[in-house]
Amino acid sequence: MSTPVLIVGSIALDSVETPFGKLDRAIGGAGTYSSFAAGLLAPVRLVGVIGDDFPAEALATLEARGVDLEGVKTIPGGKSFHWAGKYEYDMGSAQTLDTQLGVFGDFDPRLPASYRRTPYVFLANIQPQLQLSVLDQIESPRFTMCDTMNFWIQGARDDLLKVLSRVDMALLNDAEVRQLTGTPNLATAAQKVLDLGPKYVVVKKGEYGATLVSREGQFSLPCYPLPDVKDPTGAGDSFAGGFIGFLAWLDRTDDEAMRQALACGTVLASACVQDFSLSGLQKLDVDGLYRRYEDLQGMVDFCQLPARR
């Protein structure tokens, strides 16, 4: 539990409404969720920006999890990134009600000197140009992965392609894989993402699980089935955090470790959606991770066919 993870991403205040409740200006953001998830398994160094409206107890919650906040810049008089969204009955996707970038609009990630040699790096969903800036600042990383979104695929494609040519793994949802490659067939589309540079692509499919694809083949897991999904916000980021946190924990990036990391990401995402903000992740300890991981193994285990007659 000593190899650290660097995470660069948004730190936000979210106002979320789902059929199961409502929270106003609770701690959120891709950088936050992924850091808090990774923090279960590895020390995290977080780079982001907040206004001085960001609650001190939220920062204390992150620090208590082992998240180093030297890289989090507070802008005096500034407003923290605020997102407001609502999920309907089926929880499939959020309807964004309001986005106020605040200080995040001028985010320019500057890595403290002590962060530059962090071995495991996750570039959460931010402007690809900023992801490139982070890649320029880090030295000899062992493993880098990036997230992105439809907005950048459409609007900052050239920069995004540069990012993809420089990271070890891309994390995309199924729609983004199709949009990026212009290819409806997911198997073909994932291979085309590999052509852009990364050794691995993880295709996130929401409630249908996730698939890790490399030149050598694929590895798929269902999502961890839960009757009590309260708030899907942060699921993908928690998945990412669990994934890279596990790699750092093991300090390995071979195929076997990648598969295990996908399972850990799946477990962290499942914990996230069981409650609002960071409350779901807070309820999962390492024992719980082990239990759900073993549950997942049982959910995909099947024996070989009888010998040919």
Place this chain on the structure above:
Amino acid sequence: MSTPVLIVGSIALDSVETPFGKLDRAIGGAGTYSSFAAGLLAPVRLVGVIGDDFPAEALATLEARGVDLEGVKTIPGGKSFHWAGKYEYDMGSAQTLDTQLGVFGDFDPRLPASYRRTPYVFLANIQPQLQLSVLDQIESPRFTMCDTMNFWIQGARDDLLKVLSRVDMALLNDAEVRQLTGTPNLATAAQKVLDLGPKYVVVKKGEYGATLVSREGQFSLPCYPLPDVKDPTGAGDSFAGGFIGFLAWLDRTDDEAMRQALACGTVLASACVQDFSLSGLQKLDVDGLYRRYEDLQGMVDFCQLPARR
């Protein structure tokens, strides 16, 4: 390879157009696809109805596969069920262009005496009242499973509930599971289907694979990834045929066999979509089944976490 399967369902002529080609009045129908898929592993007894416009060579193709046609009634002067549909670029779902029920509109499944004691029974997607009639005619089955569709969930709910209370397994897609139970959460919805009677429910998720759910837990597999999907027609029926064909082949219905059956169904569905009509299924032999089955095992295999420190 001697325990037989009884299949009751539509035998049709399909006119299908996809971005990869077009076929006019080719052999199709749920009973046909599922019989042909099951026929790879077990002898099949098919019950259905056709007009005398149904091509003799299509019947010969089925017979050559080991499908007994004593239960297929030909109506002199009648027209076979004809479906015309088109798939757009993403192949997600078909747009129905035309449906002519023909003789299928008066289908009244009558089992030949020699069929009544068939141990494995698949009631493909037909009017629930007809599925009940078949259940009334069979004696001491070892395993029964049914398919259905949104149309019957909406329009023949009471009869469908009777069917579900009498079968061992229900085969539904994710939308149907939600519609039937009025429950968006799939994990909860699947449990509610079990409350209706069946010991197992298989939730088909198209390109996202399939999940077997029982009171004891769930088992999930991704779909078999293919770059060359030419025509999705019949995928679900081929899955069903591969599933029940495998159970008959092994003549077992324990949890281990059910998991293996799901894998075989997944493989047969993958073969189906690689070409039009029955051509895809025809290209898969038992060697190919073994290969894809082992591929699937490799796609979900991951090792346990390191011992707690």
